[in-house]
Amino acid sequence: MDNQLISFTEENYLKIIYLLTERHNGNEVSTNQLAEHTQTKAASVSDMLRKLAEKNYINYRKYQGVTLTAAGEQIALGVIRKHRLWEVFLVEKLGFGWDEIHDIAEQLEHIDSKELTKRLDNFLGNPQFDPHGDPIPDAKGKMPSVSYLKLSEIPLNQSVVMMGVSVHSPAFLQHLDKQQITLGCDLKVLEISDFDKSYSILLDGKNTIFVSNEVAKNLLVSIEE
Amino acid sequence: MDNQLISFTEENYLKIIYLLTERHNGNEVSTNQLAEHTQTKAASVSDMLRKLAEKNYINYRKYQGVTLTAAGEQIALGVIRKHRLWEVFLVEKLGFGWDEIHDIAEQLEHIDSKELTKRLDNFLGNPQFDPHGDPIPDAKGKMPSVSYLKLSEIPLNQSVVMMGVSVHSPAFLQHLDKQQITLGCDLKVLEISDFDKSYSILLDGKNTIFVSNEVAKNLLVSIEE
DNA sequence: ATATATTTTTAGATTAGTCTAAAATTTTGT
């Protein structure tokens, strides 16, 4: 519709490069990492990197990994914007669980229509965050600023609000559902076991729940003002 | 998601074969017709027909055109169902005009998730017709029965209700908008000009409007009970 | 520091979907 210059596949690579670069605090992304996340082989990734570099979407020095150029980042942010808006739609309007939406949003993120994205954004009330707490870039690609901390870095007895998750696997999200841990809930770490580093947590000031260290590391929270 | 056996492109061919067969009252669709509607060349269509026939989605006798098998029809109906449901979404929920939605729905119709389609259908109130008046097949592929007549076939002074359009081009739909002809409005043909076969029509019992024969042929109506 | 292991790139193939040009078949007009 709006643009035939970039393929579905190229969009995917740029999105993944963006997300992995972010995860690595701006450091280059390697060929093997991309192969893993694109579900292809390293050889295929190399080919695609050559192509994306030719189109000036990435900075690529052979054997040294890649980062996005400004042009590539804009495309990635557009895809991520659509992905996260559709996730809001799926949860808020269609009643999907946060563990069920990723694969559908992976498809919807490639629908090409500026007007659709704009109207969808409005229909949803211009949300700033998706159902996993991830920030939604605006139409110009600007991300809402976030400063989440891992629950595992919070001192004992400090009340915090649950803001997001750093893992999106259905298994993890379903585990949180079972424990009634949801975005916006109140958490206070009462104790960390010497034995297995598991956490005793006061949930919403009412119930005490127990979570593993693995869970605590992947809960993103912020301190109440 | 639900099925990787059929490509985006194959789905498109099956959908187009369905719609053209319907338009020709069940008669075979020719290679050239398909080439025109798929925006490809006849040679490409021949290749694809061989492939679709191998997969038993179409009945294909060389040089004789094609019809869908039961399997092919089910796939086509699924795509058409999604296309029309998304069109309802775009108009009813996002406020698009009926002239703006086709190209977006062409993309959305290939999103693969049974659960999404089911929830979308519910969210929209299980509509039976899309914004152009076309019937929406149900989850099993059953079409609501329709018996529309062309306005050009209706006797003078017979009141009818506007039910659909047989052309979906933005230009035609915008023309109807300008004349305030919308689905559900009341139409009565007062006179047909001997000179140019243009129609004088009483709209909603209030205003007299004039439409060309070309327009009258593409307005689908039904007689009020 | 250099041999070994790992990672990345290149070379050469494959598949899906498309194309042009030419051959085959069907339709049409007299």
Added chain:
DNA sequence: ACAAAATTTTAGACTAATCTAAAAATATAT
């Protein structure tokens, strides 16, 4: 009915995205 016109299919080629296997570059470990 048959020559000319139109349609459809086949043959051979191209592009995008992928693969395996082998070569090249980089990283690691004693």
